[in-house]
Amino acid sequence: MSPGDFVALAVVLFVIGAVGVLVRRNAMVIFMCVELMLNAVNLAFVAFARLHNNLGGQVIAFFVMVVAAAEVVVGLAVLMAIFRARRSASVDEASLLKY
Amino acid sequence: MTHGTLALTHVAAETQQVAFWLLAVISVGAALGMILVRRAVHCAVLLAVVMLCLAVLYAILGAPFLAFVQVIVYTGAVLMLFLFVLMIVGIRAKDSIVETLKGQRAAAGLAGIGLLVLLSLTVGHAVLGPAPAETAGFGAANVNSIARLIFTTYVFPFEVTSALLITAALGAMVLAHRERTEPKPTQRDLSRRRAASGHPAPLPGPGTYARHNAVDMPALLPDGTPAQDSVSPFITHRIEPPGAGAGGRVLTDEQRTLLGSGSQEGDQE
Numbered sequence: 001m002s003p004g005d006f007v008a009l010a011v012v013l014f015v016i017g018a019v020g021v022l023v024r025r026n027a028m029v030i031f032m033c034v035e036l037m038l039n040a041v042n043l044a045f046v047a048f049a050r051l052h053n054n055l056g057g058q059v060i061a062f063f064v065m066v067v068a069a070a071e072v073v074v075g076l077a078v079l080m081a082i083f084r085a086r087r088s089a090s091v092d093e094a095s096l097l098k099y
Numbered sequence: 100m101t102h103g104t105l106a107l108t109h110v111a112a113e114t115q116q117v118a119f120w121l122l123a124v125i126s127v128g129a130a131l132g133m134i135l136v137r138r139a140v141h142c143a144v145l146l147a148v149v150m151l152c153l154a155v156l157y158a159i160l161g162a163p164f165l166a167f168v169q170v171i172v173y174t175g176a177v178l179m180l181f182l183f184v185l186m187i188v189g190i191r192a193k194d195s196i197v198e199t200l201k202g203q204r205a206a207a208g209l210a211g212i213g214l215l216v217l218l219s220l221t222v223g224h225a226v227l228g229p230a231p232a233e234t235a236g237f238g239a240a241n242v243n244s245i246a247r248l249i250f251t252t253y254v255f256p257f258e259v260t261s262a263l264l265i266t267a268a269l270g271a272m273v274l275a276h277r278e279r280t281e282p283k284p285t286q287r288d289l290s291r292r293r294a295a296s297g298h299p300a301p302l303p304g305p306g307t308y309a310r311h312n313a314v315d316m317p318a319l320l321p322d323g324t325p326a327q328d329s330v331s332p333f334i335t336h337r338i339e340p341p342g343a344g345a346g347g348r349v350l351t352d353e354q355r356t357l358l359g360s361g362s363q364e365g366d367q368e
Binding site for chain 2: 003004005006007008009011012013014015016017018019020022023024026028029031032033035036039042043044046047048049050051052053055056058059061062063065066067068069070071072073074076077078079080081083084
């Protein structure tokens with residue numbers, strides 16, 4: 001077992017998250033798939049930190065967590081505002097800007 | 100330091116191997132479940148499973164500080180935020196399986212496979228080989244080493260992310276703010292409303308003056324009759340079988356013995 005296995009796992013999780021963003025229509029689930037992608041990237045950072053014996057990867061992963069938390073806060077507030085206006089969480093129905 | 104362990108030197112390499120494969124299978128299974136289940140709440144729970152698996156993987160990789168931060172901040176705070184907003188937005192809404200764009204699922208699957216191949220090729224060549232011997236910063240001195248890094252090399256990103264957090268909190272407050280559509284009722288308006296409503300005093304809570312104070316036990320009024328308003332209408336609806344009894348009266352054995360012959364039609368268990 002080497003850090004490469006962990007990076008492979010991170011790649012698989014990232015791809016699953018990306019497919020989830022493309023396939024699902026509920027805005028909350030899309031958001032959660034984005035969080036999955038961010039977690040996968042964190043795992044890759046930590047694995048690379050171990051591979052190169054450099055703690056910078058862990059610090060960057062820490063900052064990614066902080067930024068992800070801030071993004072979740074604002075994103076969920078936006079979602080709540082949209083839901084209040086149109087009573088539905090489906091992204092297909094938010095099509096007012098569509099040509 | 101035994102060969103083959105990543106960071107936890109007191110744990111054998113085989114145990115770490117087993118732990119890694121177990122966690123990998125669980126996390127990939129949970130991630131696949133996340134994109135396949137229909138209810139959003141199930142997605143949130145499966146995401147929690149993935150995050151907890153990742154926390155253990157961080158510990159195996161020599162990042163115990165990050166493992167704890169993952170559990171406390173990510174799983175504990177961010178996911179709770181998701182669940183709260185899910186409760187507001189609608190917990191029962193199920194995604195429909197019908198595709199709105201034709202062939203979107205197949206195209207997304209193809210794109211996923213393509214992305215997997217691409218990432219494996221680009222990232223794969225950088226990671227082949229065993230881990231080198233670890234420095235002290237990956238074990239017991241992890242927190243000190245990370246702290247040294249954050250407050251010296253990375254102090255500027257640290258300050259910027261703190262500004263980001265403040266901005267995010269303010270932004271959320273602005274977005275979630277609701278303006279009043281009518282002026283706030285004053286104390287005078289509220290007391291006028293209460294006097295006009297027919298029951299100026301607060302209603303009795305469940306079980307007041309009864310033998311038990313469970314939530315489904317009605318309170319007793321001064322003349323001994325049960326107070327219908329003291330039990331939540333959702334509970335009375337559940338206790339009463341539909342169509343039985345007059346007007347949904349909630350009477351238990353205790354009520355029947357208390358009231359004796361006073362209990363007439365509408366007696367229900």
